[in-house]
Amino acid sequence: MRHGPVVRRRKLGAELRALRTRAGITSGEAARLAGWHQSKVSRIETGTSGAKPGDVDLLLDVYGVADTQLREVLLALAGSEDDGGSRQHWWHPYRGVLPPAYRDFISLESQAGTMRTLETTVVPGLLQTPEYAREVTRAAMDGLPEERIDALVQVRLTRQDVLRSATPLRLSAVLDEAVLRRRVGEPGVMARQLERLVDAARLPHVRLQVLPFAAGAHIGVTGPFVIFSFSSTSDLDVVVLDHLTSSLYLERKEDLEAYTEAFKALQGHALSPDDSLDLLAATAAGA
Incomplete structure (x- = not known):
């Protein structure tokens, strides 16, 4: 499993949780709409585990987030390390x-x-x-x-x-x-x-x-x-x-x-x- 920097995971999780709450969706509903188990949403929101850019992209769709700049920032947070080898930053x-x-x-x-x-x-x-x-x-x-x-x-x-x-x-x-x-x-x-x-x-x-x-x-x-x-x-x-x-x-x-x-x-x-x-x-x- 890919793990980004701890501080980044916590920040990303907190922001996703806020967006879910703003959309009026429970964590269980978010998991169902994404096709996941509820525990995955909880782990992402608490920063216990990292989230791949694809996972974040899907959650943002579920929450109806249309702000392009905000989506780019959150996707960048998810990609702050490498994502299974398909993307690496210069310090890798x-x-x-x-x-x-x-x-x-x-x-x-x-x-x-x-x-x-x-x-x-x-x-x-x-x-x-x-x-x-x-x-x-x-x-x-x-x-x-x-x-x-x-x-x-x-x-x-x-x-x-x-x-x-x-x-x-x-x-x-x-x-x-x-x-x-x-x-x-x-x-x-x-x-x-x-x-x-x-x-x-x-x-x-x-x-x-x-x-x-x-x-x-x-x-x-x-x-x-x-x-x-x-x-x-x-x-x-x-x-x-x-x-x-x-x-x-x-x-x-x-x-x-x-x-x-x-x-x-x-x-x-x-x-x-x-x-x-x-x-x-x-x-x-x-x-």
Whole structure:
């Protein structure tokens, strides 16, 4: 049986349950109309088991869902991994070196419309140069064979395609000033990384702000976080907290609201995008 990322299954199940309720159909009726046993509908709605795109397509027909964009999003959730070999995402060949939590993260990133992130120690992965990515990966995973480091760096660089697609991911990032000041690798590595940030800050779909040391203590001292938002429905939004050996996914409305307000507060304390660009350019020039 095909299993997509756990967070995706729960999100998909919750959305399908809401659509069924809105259509005034019981789970038993849905199962009968789909030609299934009721337990299958229950497993899908609770996220206990994954749903193939064909299953989701059938349920959406049963619920009378005509919204093309919503159907596409839900079908994408169902196809967030491979579906029995007929469809694979670009990260599938790297499954052997990618922890499940990282695959979940990439799946979210590849389907989101907007990504908001606070970084307190390193440059966001979507904006890293190859050299910087290699140094960070080597430091974070000390003792890892060079070939595995090569694979992880390639994954990080391929992830950046979401910023170059026809409909690019909208990225808003608040970077603690420590990210700019912390030397990673040789001086040339950091200089080129800072230049990359300057180029990124000029992209229309990227908003970079620097949180200066002068801002003092702030809500972000508790650690970095990412908020993924999806174009069709906010019900799919999720907060990701990254830890050394695992990631925590927060989906409750209260958590989303709290982190959204925290990010707005951080943006208010940070330099404006124009002033941040000036600081980035000056730091790059002096690196």
